[in-house]
Amino acid sequence: MECGVSPIIGFRFSLYPMADDFVKVIKTALGETDTSNVWMHTDDVSTVIRGKQIHVFNVAKAIALSAAKTGKHIALSGTFSAGCPGDTAGDAYLDKSDEVANIDGTKQYVSSQFALYPMNNPSYMDIIYREVNRAKEEGVFNDTMQYASGIHGDIHDVFAFYEKAFSNARSDNHKHLVMTVSMSINSPSHGGR
Template sequence: MECGLSPIIGFRFSLHPMTNDFIKVIKGALKETDTTNVWMHTDDVSTVIRGKQVHVFNVAKAITLHAAKTGEHIALSGTFSAGCPGDSAGDVYLDKGDIIANTDITKQYVSSQFALYPMNNPSYMNIIYREVDRAKAQGVFNDSMHYASGIHGDIHEVFAFYEEAFTNARSDEHKHLVMTVSMSINSPSHGGR
């Protein structure tokens, strides 16, 4: 199936609060987040949000931030994806404007790792190196490691970098992109950050 650079992107993620009251943390974060600009479905393993990129990243950050504001140690693991084939559920949300629904500016330290997978792009390593260099220039780069790169800092700066990297790694010629993200928030190992 041939298609242009699809405006639909998705984020499938699992949120893992390190507390016996994990259901309250997860459901509370989902309830406190304005999701009117995205298509969303939650099952017993994960949640997927789909729609325009600006809204998917906004909702992903808001859910993560609301969970973090409980003070509990939170782990998040997810996959952003864009491109063909067959990505159409949630088309109606493409009519949404670009004004974001979630504007909480609470500061929150995040330690995270990401990996970019520019599908079918023979220059994929150049793209990955370019985005790692961008992370270094923006002051959010933390560490190089096998199969990922460490990104840390305030949640707003981290998500801004991730959205920018996701944008920069796509092209009309190479439409399909996958980006995995793992986050740790409020961990005792963060040393009081």
């Protein structure tokens, strides 16, 4: 398959519970989440999920929320990618309907940072500024920093922003996109949020 043709989206991430029972927290979060709409593989470093965008973001949020429900400080770091899949292992999941498998309205504060990399797009800075301004308009912008932008708020609002930013940063002429995300949940530094 030619690079940039497949609509498949991928997310490779690592979950870091700040707890002695970190293995249990990770395995429980992965096990409790309905991953039937995505292709998933976990190794000793990270997990990758691939499929339709709506399902990849749904599963990513559900895993983070499941881990957060332990009340333990959780860090998540990962990379969303589109436009150059490199293999076809998850292509069968593109036939799934758009009905999401994980629905949980639990409120959860998240502090995070993201960086957009619109590949081969000479107007990449305009795209990044546009999405940062949209974060400000939507009330999830937290801070400007080197190499990233801070995004915070309820986990549902944060993931909704990330999914929209991911969609908005791609175009028919520039389909290859990478977006990195780092999250901190239940941190003592959040001041009881």
